[in-house]
Amino acid sequence: MSELGLASRREADEWISRGWVWVDGQRVTELGTRVTPDQHITVDPAATSRQAEQVTVVLHKPIGYVSGQAEDGYEPAVVLVTERNHWRGDTSGRRFRPEHLRGLAPAGRLDIDSVGLLVLTQDGRIAKQLIGQDSEVEKEYLVRVQYEAAGAHPGPLPEVFPAADLERLNHGLSLDGKPLLPAKVWWQNEDQLRFVLREGKKRQIRRMCEAVGLKVVGLKRVRIGRVVLGDLPPGQWRYLGPDERF
Incomplete structure (x- = not known):
């Protein structure tokens, strides 16, 4: 039921216990009952009504x-x-x-x-x-940064930050010994990057930036999916x- 998107696993257990689930027209009340792909699952309207709340x-x-x-x-x-x-x-x-x-x-x-x-x-x-x-599902962020090497090369960060490191932010970094999925990273303005990710490891953006010499001084999530x-x-x-x- 969870794989079909009908309910969460916890909901499915509750519905089955309440007798709100049928398989091919037969009520199912035993948790863990096996269902084959060709069988049809239906649920009581009471279940979908509770879900809508x-x-x-x-x-x-x-x-x-x-x-x-x-x-x-x-x-x-x-x-x-x-x-x-x-x-x-x-x-x-x-x-x-x-x-x-x-x-x-x-x-x-x-x-x-x-x-x-x-x-x-x-x-x-x-x-x-x-x-x-x-x-x-994509997550989108605005990330204000400082570049550790910028003191020796004054100017807008998009001009002084190496293009190769921007490419690494998009694809090529690893965290905890595992490669990261491809991301979308580009300069929003002279000191702010826009990140679009499809994963969410702990403090991922901050750690990605540290790996290329950037320090995050502000991070704001602006979108999740649509x-x-x-x-x-x-x-x-x-x-x-x-x-x-x-």
């Missing part, structure tokens, strides 16, 4: 908040998801309810020193789409719209 939140995370569990005295970003911080420009039509916080978890990381688009969701299907092992940060103010959030897809 799950929410996904788009948050503009400021500096000083961690993505997941609280650590080293820093609060998790989910504490910002309150009625007071709900963006007035939200066009989803949803109104905040306390139950929307139940099981709301980050679908991906954004480190404490970074800002921008963070997704939190109750929907296991979206979490799998964004952070699953086979995810190919969902953009847009005009969402720092510290505020909105619901993912019914017609939005990553």
Whole structure:
């Protein structure tokens, strides 16, 4: 059921236990029941109705908040998801309810020193789409940098930074002994790079930049798939719209 995108694994277990799943017209209540590719799975409307009630939140995370569990005295970003911080420009039509916080978890990381688009969701299907092992959803970042060698060569960074190192940022670097997937990296302006990645290793962009002599002084995620940060103010959030897809 998870592979077909019908439900997350946790949801599938719950639906089966509740008797909400049929295979070729026969109700299935035993977890781990094997299904062949030619068999047809159907689910009770009650299951899809419950699934439709799950929410996904788009948050503009400021500096000083961690993505997941609280650590080293820093609060998790989910504490910002309150009625007071709900963006007035939200066009989803949803109104905040306390139950929307139940099981709301980050679908991906954004480190404490970074800002921008963070997704939190109750929907296991979206979490799998964004952070699953086979995810190919693009993440886009604006990265302000300093070049360690620029002091000896004053001028705009795109002019003094070696073209070969820019090529390495696009493809050719490794982290933790494993080659990185090809990226898209180009100069946005004289001291800012734009990164588009299809993976998200811990502090990946900062470590990539360090490998070519660049120091990251500001990092902002502006897009995940087809969902953009847009005009969402720092510290505020909105619901993912019914017609939005990553």
